Amino acid sequence: VVYTSQYPIFFVTADIAVFSIIEDEFRVLLVRRSAEPESNKWALPGGFVDPDEDLVNAAKRELEEEAGAKFGGVLLEQLRSYGAPNRDPRGRVISVAYVGVLPTPSDPTAGSDAAEARWQPVDRLLADSSGLAFDHDLIVRDAVERVRSKLEYTTLATAFVGSEFTLSQLRRVYEAVWGAQFDAGNFQRKMKRTEDFIEPTGNAQPAPGGRGRPAATFRARQHGVMPLLNPITR
Amino acid sequence: VVYTSQYPIFFVTADIAVFSIIEDEFRVLLVRRSAEPESNKWALPGGFVDPDEDLVNAAKRELEEEAGAKFGGVLLEQLRSYGAPNRDPRGRVISVAYVGVLPTPSDPTAGSDAAEARWQPVDRLLADSSGLAFDHDLIVRDAVERVRSKLEYTTLATAFVGSEFTLSQLRRVYEAVWGAQFDAGNFQRKMKRTEDFIEPTGNAQPAPGGRGRPAATFRARQHGVMPLLNPITR
């Protein structure tokens, strides 16, 4: 195909850092690249945006194509763009990065249906400086920071759990993402006191492992990510 | 010029929402477009990124070219990208938007050196739904929100004042950006108590208008924008 233009030409990709809590660990979805450049390296799912495609739709499409699974419940929010002149050998490529959050999958292998996809624990990834393709290292780092800070002052945590959840499940989200321990009792009061965050469903769920008092379940009071009046701390 | 490509082609602009406090008002810099499309409309300064130019450098260059002034002390941080398929009639254009913060200019007309540039009060702009070119309305809205929230939990406020400032000047930043009144005494204690934010210079400055006790001056303890441990409220 041949184009003419009076302006400099760029290519644009959408790359997605999708996070979830799996086995009580904060993890990010990686895929192994099968084509050049950076073939065989682990990378964030992503790819070139189509000519008439909205950016967020491109992110969603690439995510499902590359991970080989449907992510109906995924929450996507734009992070920022990465456009250093030599970040990609194929030319001047701008990556519009998205942060995604997925509820803990009931099937813990979902997203690993693709031969080469895996949920990588974030702590290990950041510690190893990892050798991801392109500048995906940097993108993951920024995405992790975004998620950690949005947990504090928005309702983002509910995107990590199903539509009906116990306060312990919600607490484990904060503990996994922040790598910190919470006092279960205080956490409970804090969540209930926070306006416009959660509401009781009236149902209960048996404690994990069978032993223990069943927990009341809650649902998010609002859809999407909303700011909180008072931050969640610790 | 003729290019060939196997990937969809995009053009990329850098657009900047620069804010400052002028006459105790929270304002944003606008320029009047002289060329098609959207000729004669007010818009954010910005333009096409050069083929081998870093995004943030493009933002800085366009800002100075379009506003016709040097902005040495400007702080630039990427906001996000805007890439709806039909946002620009010239083709598929991705705008990488930046938020800028400039200390109150000693010459209040700086940036208006260009025939058609002006510092527009943010409140009026948001109230009027404004009719800026392209989707710059939306960009300004997002940029304002970013600045307002970053004031709360980072050291961003110091970017609005000079390198040496009084606590009243800093308070007026919060008051102008948030449109709220602060108790001067409590504000003072809060700033001094907040770790790693400001430090005394040992100097003093006469009160504005001459009357009143001179104010001690402070400087930012850190360069750039750093997260605060405790948010600034009210």
Next chain:
DNA sequence: GCAAAAGTGTTGGGAGTACACCCATGA
């Protein structure tokens, strides 16, 4: 009964708010 997890009570400390009050300067 015992262990485990859910959930409540209680208490002490620290931060925010309101507002009174003192300080330093120019006119």
Next chain:
DNA sequence: TCATGGGTGTACTCCCAACACTTTTGC
């Protein structure tokens, strides 16, 4: 001496953190 803005003192409230304690379940 007065007006003005800078800066401190004080008391009240609310939230948070720690931790003891009660409740409800399975074994």
